[in-house]
Amino acid sequence: MPIKIPETLPAFDVLNAEGVMVMGEDRAARQDIRPLQIGLLNLMPKKIQTETQFARLIGATPLQIDLTLIRMTEHETRNTSAAHMEAFYKSFQEVKSRKFDGLIITGAPIEHLPFEDVTYWDELCEVFAWTQTNVLSTFGVCWGGMAMINYFHGVEKHLLPRKAFGCFRHQNLDPASPFLRGFSDDFVIPVSRWTEMRQPEIDAKPGLKTLLGSDQVGPCLIEDPAHRALYIFNHFEYDSGTLKQEYDRDVENGTPINVPDNYYPDDDPARTPLNRWRSHAHLLYGNWINEIYQTTSYDIEQIGT
Secondary structure, three states, rough: OOOOOOOOOOHHHHHHHHHEEEHHHHHHHOOOOOOOEEEOOOOOOOOHHHHHHHHHHHHHOOOOOOEEEEOEEEEEOOOOOOOHHHHHEEEEHHHHHOOOOEEEEEOOOOOOOHHHHHHOOOHHHHHHHHHHHHHEEEEOOOHHHHHHHHHOOOOOOOOEEEEEEEEEEEOOOOOOOOOHHHOOOOOOEEEEEEOOOOHHHHHHOOOOOEEEEEEOEEEEEEEHHOOOEEOOOOOOOOOOOOOHHHHHHHHHHHHOOOOOOOOHHHOOOOOOOOOOHHHHHHHHHHHHHHHHHOOOOHHHHHHHO
């Protein structure tokens, strides 16, 4: 089954050209099934790139997905046109009366700020609390995951002396987890962050389980069953060229930046990077969608009750 997104959304043509099954409103209405309602709270500045990356992953399952793009209510983005935001996004205040089978909360390039100094922190805390009554399963990504684990458990983020930047080997720490079905014992994940979460501090919080981790860059994927949530601090959703775009941007701006570790062949930025994480990205998000499908109610209004 395909993912249902507006035919005028830029991701529609991109994903269609890649062979991802997508459908418009008219075709979806003719199917007599309940699609899974998945929200994407997009906090990244490059909205179109990010919505395409996540739509690609959740649109690769056998289930019909109805994707709702969500923004913070008062925050104005400077990197995506107002016309795009008006056409395709709903504010949180517009959707908070709805129920969702799943919600993805993206990262944001604001790691240097204390959580409480983020301009939309109060509303984001409202979102976190709302997930406990209106969302079956929530997936916090990078800064979004750090913010969630801080809100629910008080785990702090810590600034790194050097950016964790590149493709790092990670280990499968819980092969029996339903979220890791089909995972190898060891694999590569893109990492791009100036902060870290520390494993001893996570271990000190009852109920949290680390599913993926790295000797080089620390914990990666945390399961929080009590809050029906996953927190991932790295970027399975990245395109092949996303780290290159970040590196080229910093070089052009004169921002000190190291060549992404283990990304370019022979660590040579003149060579084309190879994607070595795509299959595991599809596995993780496909497993998440499958777990939602297996546990959600046909009557979506039963979520949270």
